[in-house]
Amino acid sequence: MNVNVNVAETREVTRIERIGAHSHIRGLGLDDTLDPRPVSQGLVGQTSARRAAGVVCEMVKEGKIAGRAVLIAGQPGTGKTAIAMGIAQALGVDTPFTAMAGSEIYSLEMSKTEALTQAFRKSIGVRIREETEIIEGEVVEVQIDRPATGTGAKIGKLTLKTTEMETVYDLGTKMIDSVIKEKVQAGDVITIDKATGKITKLGRSFTRARDYDATGAQTRFVQCPEGELQKKKEVTHTVTLHEIDVINSRTQGFLALFSGDTGEIKPEVRDQINAKVSEWREEGKAEIAPGVLFVDEVHMLDMECFSYLNRALEDDMAPIVVMATNRGITRIRGTNYTSPHGIPIDLLDRMIIIPTSPYQEKELMEILKIRCEEEDCEMGEDAMKVLTRIAVEASLRYAIQLISVANLVCKKRKGTSISVDDIKRVYSLFIDEARSCQFLSEYQNEFMFNEVAPVSKTEDVSKDSEVEGEVEQVMETSS
Numbered sequence: 001m002n003v004n005v006n007v008a009e010t011r012e013v014t015r016i017e018r019i020g021a022h023s024h025i026r027g028l029g030l031d032d033t034l035d036p037r038p039v040s041q042g043l044v045g046q047t048s049a050r051r052a053a054g055v056v057c058e059m060v061k062e063g064k065i066a067g068r069a070v071l072i073a074g075q076p077g078t079g080k081t082a083i084a085m086g087i088a089q090a091l092g093v094d095t096p097f098t099a100m101a102g103s104e105i106y107s108l109e110m111s112k113t114e115a116l117t118q119a120f121r122k123s124i125g126v127r128i129r130e131e132t133e134i135i136e137g138e139v140v141e142v143q144i145d146r147p148a149t150g151t152g153a154k155i156g157k158l159t160l161k162t163t164e165m166e167t168v169y170d171l172g173t174k175m176i177d178s179v180i181k182e183k184v185q186a187g188d189v190i191t192i193d194k195a196t197g198k199i200t201k202l203g204r205s206f207t208r209a210r211d212y213d214a215t216g217a218q219t220r221f222v223q224c225p226e227g228e229l230q231k232k233k234e235v236t237h238t239v240t241l242h243e244i245d246v247i248n249s250r251t252q253g254f255l256a257l258f259s260g261d262t263g264e265i266k267p268e269v270r271d272q273i274n275a276k277v278s279e280w281r282e283e284g285k286a287e288i289a290p291g292v293l294f295v296d297e298v299h300m301l302d303m304e305c306f307s308y309l310n311r312a313l314e315d316d317m318a319p320i321v322v323m324a325t326n327r328g329i330t331r332i333r334g335t336n337y338t339s340p341h342g343i344p345i346d347l348l349d350r351m352i353i354i355p356t357s358p359y360q361e362k363e364l365m366e367i368l369k370i371r372c373e374e375e376d377c378e379m380g381e382d383a384m385k386v387l388t389r390i391a392v393e394a395s396l397r398y399a400i401q402l403i404s405v406a407n408l409v410c411k412k413r414k415g416t417s418i419s420v421d422d423i424k425r426v427y428s429l430f431i432d433e434a435r436s437c438q439f440l441s442e443y444q445n446e447f448m449f450n451e452v453a454p455v456s457k458t459e460d461v462s463k464d465s466e467v468e469g470e471v472e473q474v475m476e477t478s479s
């Protein structure tokens with residue numbers, strides 16, 4: 001339990017360091033009844049999709065339903081990946097969430113199905129319960145002495161108390177090192193894991209709250225523990241099936257977990273592990289914590305992968321698979337068949353589909369405001385209006401990209417707040433996709449490898465007619 005708290009804290013600290021496309025998203029922004037708040041936890045609008053995602057989260061937390069497939073489908077830039085990231089945040093650190101792009105499976109040094117199997121097993125957690133003995137108390141005194149001769153080991157004593165008792169412990173060299181490393185002082189409330197000697201600081205004792213003026217804002221105050229110093233404590237840790245696989249595949253050992261170079265894992269190893277895990281489950285030592293496997297750009301998978309998914313979803317150790325795509329009716333990779341979203345009908349049939357829809361102007365502005373805050377940029381009201389217009393006319397992504405470059409332009413002129421002129425300047429410096437296309441079709445003859453027929457003819461092959469052709473083809477194949 002304590003370990004998890006620490007993990008959450010370090011995440012908060014490191015989160016500030018880099019700003020990514022989805023770093024402003026902290027959850028799905030739903031209230032207790034799963035109703036989406038208009039703007040919350042970094043997410044704006046797209047309410048029905050968020051609500052649906054909330055239901056999926058509940059399903060995962062229940063943990064009873066295996067192998068459901070959810071497809072988030074919608075136009076580019078409508079927040080599909082953002083919602084998946086929201087799901088990951090809403091589930092918390094204890095529920096496995098694996099994200100991969102469909103195309104990833106082609107670049108690994110293993111077969112496609114092995115890559116998918118590993119992704120599946122990374123998304124299934126095993127919660128292992130263990131009882132450990134700990135010593136928990138408030139530090140009364142720490143005493144560490146160096147022997148006068150300069151050689152020989154250090155000598156240390158640690159006095160701990162609860163509300164009822166006080167004991168002096170002799171410290172070995174290893175314990176002395178960890179006391180120094182953790183900067184344990186009188187007034188700290190700590191636990192010591194008896195088996196490993198690991199020290200965890202729970203906080204400062206309330207009784208000492210007034211002793212120090214220099215306590216930081218993060219200092220947590222806790223009660224002095226009650227009862228015996230030595231306690232039995234139940235701890236649970238969650239490891240994924242994939243981690244167990246890697247540790248037990250003799251050739252690589254656990255170091256492979258860090259290098260990521262796990263190679264293919266033999267099916268016999270997996271069978272043994274599955275058997276062991278179900279043994280643990282029967283004995284009540286462990287339980288399965290199914291997580292989420294998120295496959296973005298799922299239309300990049302081919303027939304082999306789709307058929308693997310069909311089967312793998314039926315396993316009772318399967319996670320919930322969330323997929324996302326922005327394709328309409330298109331060719332299934334590696335075949336001549338077309339299908340909605342580029343996914344074979346038999347797999348589509350097993351899925352529930354969450355649609356996302358384009359944003360209103362007001363929502364776009366809200367998202368841009370959140371991004372400005374995330375990137376620590378001040379922007380004037382008028383500039384924000386112009387940028388929102390750009391998001392409507394060009395695309396949300398393009399508008400988001402302009403924020404940081406406009407901020408640089410603003411800084412260059414030593415301004416404090418991004419102005420309309422800054423936006424105009426970067427709008428002319430960096431073109432969006434539509435203007436780029438126009439430029440290319442005007443000057444295509446001056447570029448290399450240009451294969452497009454002269455402008456007048458390209459109009460015949462407009463997008464609409466292409467899609468229509470494909471619709472017809474679907475009709476043919478399914479009849």
Ligand SMILES: Nc1ncnc2c1ncn2[C@@H]1O[C@H](COP(=O)(O)OP(=O)(O)O)[C@@H](O)[C@H]1O
Pocket residue numbers: 021022023042043044045046074075076077078079080081082083326367370396397400
């Ligand atoms: N509803 C939303 N609230 C907040 N940010 C959003 C929302 N929808 C999209 N975004 C942001 O807009 C950008 C594009 O969205 P993204 O999720 O990548 O689109 P998609 O995956 O559907 O193509 C990302 O930076 C994303 O975080």
Ligand SMILES: [Mg+2]
Pocket residue numbers: 080081082296324
């Ligand atoms: Mg995406």
